[in-house]
Each structure stands twice: as structure tokens, then as C-alpha cells.
Amino acid sequence: MDLTITSLVAACLSMAVLFVATKMIQQRPRTLYLYEKENKEEELLLPPVMSVVSVLTAYLPTLIAKGLPAVIHDLHSRLGSVFTVSVFGLKKVTLLVTAHFFQASESEIRQSNIYKVTVPVFGRGVLYDVDLATRSRQISFCTDSIKPINLRGHVDSMVHEVEGYFAQWGEDGVVDIKYEMGNLILLIANRCLLGKQFGESKLEQVSTLLHELFDNGFHLISLFFPYLPTPQHRRRDKARAMLGEMIHEAVRSRRNSGVAEDDVLQKFLDSKYINGRCMTENEIAGLLICMMFAAQHTSSSTSTWTGACLLSHGHRSYLAAAIQEQKRIIQQHGDRINWGILLQMTTLTHCIKEALRLHPPANLLIRHASKSFSVQTRQGHRYQIPKGHTLATCTTVGNRLPYIYKDPNVYDPSRFGPGREEDKVGGKFSYTPFSAGRHVCLGEDFAYMQIKVIWSHLLRNFDLELISPFPEEEWEKFIPGPKGKVMVTYKRRRLL
Ligand code: HEM
DSSP: OHHHHHHHHHHHHHHHHHHHHHHHHTTOOOEEEEEEETTEEEEEEOOOEEEHHHHHHHHHHHHHHHOHHHHHHHHHHHHOSEEEEEETTTEEEEEEOSTHHHHSOTTTEEEOGGGGGGHHHHOTTSGGGSOHHHHHHHHHHHHHHTSHHHHTTHHHHHHHHHHHHHHTSOSEEEEEHHHHHHHHHHHHHIIIIIOTTSOHHHHHHHHHHHHHHHHHHOOHHHHHOTTOOOHHHHHHHHHHHHHHHHHHHHHHHHHHHOOOOSSHHHHHHHOBOTTSOBOOHHHHHHHHHHHHHHHHHHHHHHHHHHHHHHHSGGGHHHHHHHHHHHHHHHHHHTTOOOHHHHHTOHHHHHHHHHHHHHSOSSOEEEEEESSOEEEEOTTSOEEEEOTTOEEEEEHHHHTTOTTTSSSTTSOOGGGGSTTTOHHHHTOTTSOOTTOOGGGOOSOHHHHHHHHHHHHHHHHHHEEEEEOSOOOOBOTTSSSOOBOSOOEEEEEEOOOO
16 A cells, blocks of 8 residues: 555656656757858757746755755756756846857857946946946956056055954954954955055944945845835945045045055056046046955955865865965065965965865856857757847856866865866866956956965964854855854964
8 A cells, every 4th residue: 555655656756757857858949040151051959948937846945955056057967058048938048158158259248237236336437337448448447456566566455454453363262254254355455445545444434334335235126126216225325325425535635645555546546548538536436346346255255265165174184285385485485475475375376266166256147148149068069049148157067067177076276286287177268266258357366365365374373273064155145155154263373
């Protein structure tokens, strides 16, 4: 009897699975396009399509427990590196785990309208509120402001902030390293981007306003209705207005003082458009807020993950190697830290790089197909992607591909070391936590620099141990970081 019921249940389940599977594969593409290549007409197919209802039916528990990347990972293994999810036939979202996502021209793949969500946060007249030529120029102002030659000058400011911050820790104690990293990264960003002008007194106000702005500016509803008069949007707008006023005041007082400082604010004051026009106060405020936003959560999350990975019990050998490297560098250079010395910290760099590979904070990059184009999958299919599709790639999936990374889910910084260099062997777009191609992050060097200043100081001056469980990922967030508190014990000691 039991057996019969069990068999019946098993049969029903199998039928349900079969039904879902059939629904999933019902998308096998119909031939839709005729494509002219080398004077031959080639028939091109649409990518496999799955309806959002089928995705939810099949993956709701995975979505809740493990987040969107786990669902995309599974769809990628089943359907290949290019597939489409149809949202009630109204919207088509095509996932591309291919190099083409990064290397296509702007006329084919452009940044999506979704970035309009940033307009009330960064302000009018900058970036996603202006035409492409102006935006490109403004991005080049940002890139120039923190290019390596300008970054060298920031090392001292970073070291100053880091030493001052950790001097406030006691002889020993317990801290939430995630909270500490959030605070410290904000201090560094304030100092390097806004400059000394925002001294202690204003710093706290700036930090509170930035939190208020970023926390209230990126709710799901903001993606679709960025100007809906919700309480969050009102708080966002109030914070933006106050922050804008503070930055405008700083710009005026810097211009009036005639004294040039070594910070990003100064670089923006000196930047000019092609026609020789300087940026307005409003444009400078917008770009500074954009840089603070782009730098803050990504860097503090990466710094926390680096700590969690190094300090977790399974990875103590990497911690030992990173400490050993600091000993060697101290023997050579003493306590001094500068640009060149930071470049010698290759073991630490690989530890950060591997934490980022496994936990990229910007894990879903979104674009728009501005014209129809074709793309070749790894499996050898060539698909036509119609104009108008929303395009996305998932860096969490792209950076764990088993044909590029050996044991892709294992934390193993040595995969980037001599003789392996898996990211390079894997090809140009194998490592994408900073994106790649046209919209690659312009703050990569800045990010590595500050995280290395922080972690080299910690490794040199403290014994540290992770006492909370290894953190899970905050999948429910648009820019995920480690979930909950990341508790660490510390005890002061000198390395040599
Ligand atoms: C670990 C730290 C960081 C990570 C993982 C990261 C990641 C990224 C990614 C994935 C993008 C591309 C977004 C897209 O394609 O839609 C991006 C863009 C950008 N990042 Fe970063 N970022 C980090 C730190 C920084 C820092 C420190 C700054 C500035 C000081 C910065 C400034 C920017 C800017 C301005 C852009 C826009 C570039 C453009 O649209 O052309 N980032 N970042």
C-alpha cells in the first residue's frame, strides 16, 4: 500500500517535473532571421526562451534560498550561455554569459534606461541624464582624476586615515568587521575625493547624508518610478539637496581660496570640456556623489569578504602566506607604505582578487540591445538577439565557469599566481568583477590600493580571528554584500 502511494507520488512528481521541463524547452528556437554572411544567407535562430512563470515554478525555492545568481547558474547549465526570459511576452530579458556582452559597440549594446534610477541620486545634468558625448567626457574626467599618476598622491592620505582609525581600537576586543570597513572606506573616500575641507566636523554630516541618499535612492520601485512621491524618495531628495549645497559651498570656497589641493575635487575644478568650459558646481557635485556611490559599498564589501575569507579556518594557509609577505616587505622597507611598496604585495592582491571573484558586489550588469545583433555561444550556436531586448550578464556565474577556473567554488588565491594565471589563460573576459570593455570600472586601482592599505595594516598590527560563521551573501540586495555581522576578535601585536 505504502509502496503504491509512494509510486503514485513519484509518478505525479515525475510528470510535474516533465511538464515544467517541457515548458522550459518549449522555447527551442524558431528560425526567425535571415542573416547575410559572406554573400550567403544564413538562417539564424532566436535563443532558447523560458517564460518567467516557468522560471518561478521551477526555481522559486532556489530563488528564495540562494538568490538570483543560483537560478541563472542553473539556467546557464541547462540552456547554454545565451538564453531569454520572457516576462509575460511584454519584456524579453536575454542573459549573455559571453565576451560579446562586454566588447560589443555602443551602437549594438548600450547602457540600459535602468540607469535613469541614478538621476535623482547623482543629480540633473550629469552621466545618465545627459547625451552620450557629454557622459563620455564626464566619465573621462572621473578616470583622469584617479589615474595611477594621480593615485600615488593618495597613498599617504589613505595610510593616514587607516592608522588614525585603528589607533582607536583597544589592546584587544571584538568587532563587526563589516561595520568597521563601511566606516573606514567612507573616511578614505571623503578624504581622497572631497579633500581635507570636509574635516571632522562636516564629515559626520556628509556620511549621514550619503547613507540617507543611497539607502533611500535604490528601492525596487525607484527602478520603475524614480520620481514617485514615496517617503523614501522624499528622504532621498532632501539628502541630495543638503549634500549638494555642502559640495557647492566647498567648490566656491576652494575657487575663492586660490589654493590647489591634491584631491579629486581639485581635479574636477581643473577639468574642461572640449570647448574649454569648466564644470559647473552642480556637475562637480554630481560626479563626486557618483564616485562616492560607486566606491563605497563595492569596496567595503570586498574588504569585508577579503577578511572573512582570510580569517576563516579553512583558509589559514593563505593568511599565513599574506603575513609572510608583509614580514618580507617590512624587512626590506621598514614600516613605510607607498605606491611602489603596495605593488609588491602580490599575495595580498591575489587574496583580494579571489574574494572578489567569488563575491562580486556588482553581480548583475544590465544593458539594452539598441539594434539587432548575432552572437555565437560557447556551445557553437549562433543566435540573433532582436533589437529592444533587455540584456544582462551575471558576474557571479561568469567568474565561476568550470572550464576557466579549477574548482571554481573554492577560495584559492594561488590560481592567479605564476604557472596558473587562470584568468589570463581563460581569455580576455574571464574575470569581470569590475566589468570589462567599454564600461569597465575606472576605480579598480583605487579600490585595490585602499583595500591593500587597510589589510596590510591589519596583518602587520593585529592577530585576528573570525568568530561568527562564514557569512552568507545578501542576495536580496541589488548590490549584495556579506549578510549580517562579521564578528572578529583582535589582539595587538607587532609583526617583527
Ligand atoms: C571593489 C571595488 C569595486 C568594484 C567591484 C567595482 C565594480 C564596478 C563595475 C562592475 C562597474 C560597471 C558597472 C556596469 O557595467 O554597469 C563599475 C563602474 C564604475 N565604477 Fe567601480 N567598482 C569598485 C570600486 C570603484 C571605485 C573605488 C570607484 C571610484 C573611486 C569606482 C568608480 C566607478 C565608476 C565611476 C563607474 C562607471 C563607469 C562607466 O559607466 O563607464 N568604482 N564598477
